[in-house]
Amino acid sequence: MKVLVIGAGNMGLTYAEGMAKSSMLNRKNLMIFDKSAEILTSLSSIDHFDVYDRIEDCLPEADVVFIAVKPYHCEGLFEEIKSHVNDQQIFVSLMAGITIKKIQDGLGVKKVVRSMPNLPAQVGKGVTSYTEAREVSRVELLMIRNLLDTTGESIKVKNENFIDASTGISGSGPAYVFYFMQSMLEAALKMGFSQHDSKILVSQTFEGAVELFNQSDLSPNTWMERVASKGGTTRAALDSMEDNNVKELIKDAAYAAFDRAVELGKEEA
Numbered sequence: 001m002k003v004l005v006i007g008a009g010n011m012g013l014t015y016a017e018g019m020a021k022s023s024m025l026n027r028k029n030l031m032i033f034d035k036s037a038e039i040l041t042s043l044s045s046i047d048h049f050d051v052y053d054r055i056e057d058c059l060p061e062a063d064v065v066f067i068a069v070k071p072y073h074c075e076g077l078f079e080e081i082k083s084h085v086n087d088q089q090i091f092v093s094l095m096a097g098i099t100i101k102k103i104q105d106g107l108g109v110k111k112v113v114r115s116m117p118n119l120p121a122q123v124g125k126g127v128t129s130y131t132e133a134r135e136v137s138r139v140e141l142l143m144i145r146n147l148l149d150t151t152g153e154s155i156k157v158k159n160e161n162f163i164d165a166s167t168g169i170s171g172s173g174p175a176y177v178f179y180f181m182q183s184m185l186e187a188a189l190k191m192g193f194s195q196h197d198s199k200i201l202v203s204q205t206f207e208g209a210v211e212l213f214n215q216s217d218l219s220p221n222t223w224m225e226r227v228a229s230k231g232g233t234t235r236a237a238l239d240s241m242e243d244n245n246v247k248e249l250i251k252d253a254a255y256a257a258f259d260r261a262v263e264l265g266k267e268e269a
C-alpha cells in the first residue's frame with residue numbers, strides 16, 4: 001500500500017509522522033505533497049518519507065490519499081488534481097466541514113472517508129472520528145482505521161452529523177481544556193505561586209485526574225464526590241461552579257462548536 005499526504009501543514013505532517021513511525025508503511029510507501037516551496041525546503045532533510053512538488057509524480061502512484069489542506073483551499077486543490085485520480089483510490093479527508101459528497105463531486109471519485117482529528121495527534125494522543133462513503137469496503141475501512149490509529153485512537157461514527165458533533169467535543173475540545181488550565185494557572189499566580197510552580201500544580205493535577213479516570217470505571221461525578229467532603233474545601237469550589245452554572249455553560253460551548261461546524265459545512269456546500 002502506498003500513501004500520499006496532500007498538505008504538509010500541522011495535521012498533514014502529524015499524520016505523515018505517525019504513519020512513518022508505525023510499522024505499517026516503510027519509507028518508499030509514504031509520500032507527501034505540498035505547493036509551498038518554503039515547506040518543501042524544510043522537509044528536504046527528513047528521510048522517512050518522499051517529498052513531492054509535482055502532483056503528477058506522486059498521486060497516480062497512491063492507493064490512499066490523505067487530504068490535509070485548509071477547507072477553503074479544497075476547491076482549488078480538486079481542480080488541480082482531479083485529472084490524476086483513479087476510482088480505486090481511497091481519499092481520506094481531514095478537512096473540517098467538507099462533506100463526502102463535495103469531495104466525490106469535486107474529484108469524480110467514490111471512495112471517500114471523512115474524518116475529524118484533534119491536536120493531541122501531534123503527540124500520539126489524538127482521537128479521530130471517521131465515517132465513510134458506502135463505496136468503501138469493510139477491508140478498506142479497516143486499513144484506513146489502522147492508519148488513523150497511528151496518531152492515537154479512532155472511533156467510527158454513524159454518519160457525517162456525528163463528525164460535526166465530534167468537532168464540538170474532541171476537535172475543539174483541547175481548547176476547552178486549555179481554557180480551564182489557563183483559569184487555574186491565573187488563580188495560582190494570583191495566590192502568589194511562581195510561573196514554574198503554577199505550571200506544575202496545574203499540569204500534574206490534570207494529568208493525575210485523567211489517569212485516575214482512565215484507570216477506573218468510575219464516572220467524573222463519582223470522582224468529584226470522592227474528593228469533596230461535606231463542608232470542605234472542594235465542596236466550596238464545586239458549589240461555586242454549580243451556583244455559576246459552569247456545567248451548563250460548558251455544554252453550551254460544545255454545542256456552539258457543533259453548530260458552527262454544521263454552518264461551515266453549509267457555507268462550503
Ligand SMILES: NC(=O)c1ccc[n+]([C@@H]2O[C@H](COP(=O)([O-])OP(=O)(O)OC[C@H]3O[C@@H](n4cnc5c(N)ncnc54)[C@H](OP(=O)(O)O)[C@@H]3O)[C@@H](O)[C@H]2O)c1
Binds near residue numbers: 039068070
Ligand atoms: N490543526 C488542527 O488542530 C485541526 C484539527 C482538526 C481538523 N483540522 C483540519 O486539518 C486540515 C489542515 O489543517 P492544518 O492546520 O494542518 O493546515 P495548514 O497548517 O495550513 O496546512 C495546510 C498545508 O497545505 C498546503 N496547501 C494548500 N493548498 C494546497 C494545494 N493546492 N496543494 C498542496 N498543498 C496545499 C498549505 O500551503 P500554504 O500554507 O502555502 O497555503 C499548507 O502547507 C484543515 O482542513 C483543518 O480543517 C485541523
